[in-house]
Structures are given as structure tokens and as C-alpha cells.
Amino acid sequence: MAEELGSYLAEREIGLVYGGGNVGLMGTMADAAMAAGGEVIGVIPQAIVDREIAHRGVTELRVVNSMHERKAMMADLSDAFMAMPGGFGTFEEFCEALTWSQLGIHKKACGLLNVAGYYTPLLAMFDHAVQERFVRRENRSLVLAHEDFRELIRMIDEFVPTTTEKWIHRESR
Secondary structure, eight states, X not given: OHHHHHHHHHHTTOOEEEOOBSSHHHHHHHHHHHHTTOOEEEEEEHXXXXXXXXXXXXXXXXXXXXXXXXXXXXXXHOSEEEEOSOOHHHHHXXXXXXXXXXXXXXXXXXXXXXXXXXXXXXXXXXXXHHHTTSSOHHHHTTEEEESSHHHHHHHHHHOOOOOOSXXXXXXXX
């Protein structure tokens, strides 16, 4: 799926901004996007470059000093966020982008590519947080999810951010 998605992004002339590594699903997706003639920008901390994990074959590789700089630069360069299945780093980066949306720091779509139901438990947790009144329904709608990347990209293209005056009201506690 990572290869198909990378090729599809290139075909649609959608640039890829990612963490800059040459391993894992993201490295595979970057390779496929590059092979299909796409633009790929990697953003990677120097500490990871020093471990020889940087992808040297991308359109542009930006080396930063820290993970915080990496996330900020990736957010600045991106028009939307999509997470493929991943681990703690993926969860953290996605939830930070989602939180920034909730707080009004950006109005960009945040999507989860739910390959083989990978994110179904996380989506259920988000729903549970709404039920327990830790997350507002309006903010839960900020999370887009689909198992088909073409459909998820369509959802991202059509995304209209919700706007709320405050994300928590005293009377709603």
C-alpha cells in the first residue's frame, strides 16, 4: 500500500513531506513517489542523519537540530496530514497535528489511513473520549479515516475545518 500511495501521490502531483528516513513504510512510499516522478521533501534531525538513516534520494532533504524543529517544519510545509500505520512516533506526530487543529493553530485536515483496521482501536478511543466528555464532537470530526487511500485523499480534499469559540466550556464539564 505504501508503494501504491507514493505512486498515486506523484500521479496526482501531490508532493510528499515526511520524516526523511530511508527505512520502513515511509521510506518505501518516498521511493515509490520518486520513481513515479513526484516531489518528496524529507525533514530529519541531525541525530538521525548521523545514524545513516537519511534518505539521500529525495527531491530535497532538510536537516534540522531536533524533533521539535522537524515537526514544526513538516507542519509548515504541509497542506494536510496523513498517518499510515506506525508506532509511537506516528501516534505522537498525528495527535500533535490534531491538537494544533483543535486549538486553531492550523486548519489542515488530519487523516488516518486505516489499513486492515489498524487504527480502529484508536478511533474507538477517540469516540470513547467524546462519550466521556473529554473531547467535543466537533473536535472528533477533525479526524478523518478510511481504509482506502484514494477515498481518504478525497476526504482530505473536501475537508472543511470546524470552528469553535472555545474548545472547552465550563458548563459542559
